[in-house]
Amino acid sequence: MYKILIVEDELYMLNLLNIHLGKEYDIITAKDGQIAYEVIQQQSFDLVILDVMLPYISGWDLCRKIREIGDTPILMLTARTDLSDKVKGLELGADDYLVKPFEFEELKARIKALFRRYNHMEIRNSYDDNKIIFLNGSFIIDLQSRQFIINQLLIELTAKEFDLLSLLASNPNHVYTREILLDKIWDLNEVRDVRNVDSHIK
Template identity: 50%
Template sequence: MLKKLLIIEDEVIMLDLFKIHLKNQYDLTLVEDGARALEVIQNNTFDCIILDIMLPYIDGWSICKIIREQSITPILMLTARSEIEDRVRGLELGADDYLTKPFDFEELKARISALLRRSEYQDQNLQNNILSFNNGLLRIHKDSRKVYFDNNRIDLTSKEFQLLCVMGESPSRVFTRDELLDFIGDLHDSSKLRSVDSHIKNIRIKFRQVQTGVKIIKTVWGLGYQIILPGVE
């Protein structure tokens, strides 16, 4: 499937050149003014955005800022101005690359390819480091050790986070108390086994403080515990 590119450019001649050089490699959406561009962005997703700075109605600076507040889609900014201040401003607003007109389309293609490769790498790393359930309703960020439920931060202790993360990595598995003790590094004795129950209880309380009645960990009687989809018993 072709990668989807949004090109925001008000010069008709430039739009024609984009079509000639890129139509066989990418699925193109072409927009001629800033106001229309924001409508398109709100209703569609793209793999890369090529954004001119000088646009009717809403300029490229403003569009770049709005895009970056909502997504990490790669942005390549275009301008006829070569001042260093313009390049710095674009990068500070969140643009990923910068190209000054006039430019060679082979260079443009190379830069687009580089941005797409970098984006795919970042997406893969993000997927590997985030456990997500129910379309992101519950998110467990393994690297930063943060947990979010319905976009609300859940503050867990180190051991609570370890327990939730371990169960989240194998959501179909029922974990015994002994297994959970292994994962959090505690010794096996009756008092430590009860500490697992205490950690689980605290996790449940913290989630219910965000949403009353939410169920996040299921007790499987006689066996142990299992993470469940939020709200599903």
């Protein structure tokens, strides 16, 4: 069963959320940002439902702190309707933003959509000797089929471009000189000019 942390300072709303979601999920509640932050440091959750206007630590700051810890999905639930607030929440790392008042059926649908999205990412991030995967599955190099995929779009690369990208992605934080790249990517019978490296990198 998925475990959800609900951070809400209005007792009435907190009880409603607990009633509507408690049958499907394991619910933990927190009435202010400080309590929520302490709980998050002690337990892991599959989702955080987060109000913005909270005592002690605001929802904005708590969202930022959660993102510093990990990639737990965050659904912001708030009465703030300004577009700038929604943009701010998403920029701070929230995955979704639902404005009060709302229908609980919509909330449930959004929760399920977040779980599907993150489960899909976890599958795509699973270890595979034939794939190099970054950014929660949005950057994939398939070494067997020699395909490069970004955000589920196939990117056409030449053979040398693919070899260069695969080498660099396989060795993050490693610095290569042009001469080393020539030795690793270009055969001895090919034209070996450092300018070839520059043009392919560009």
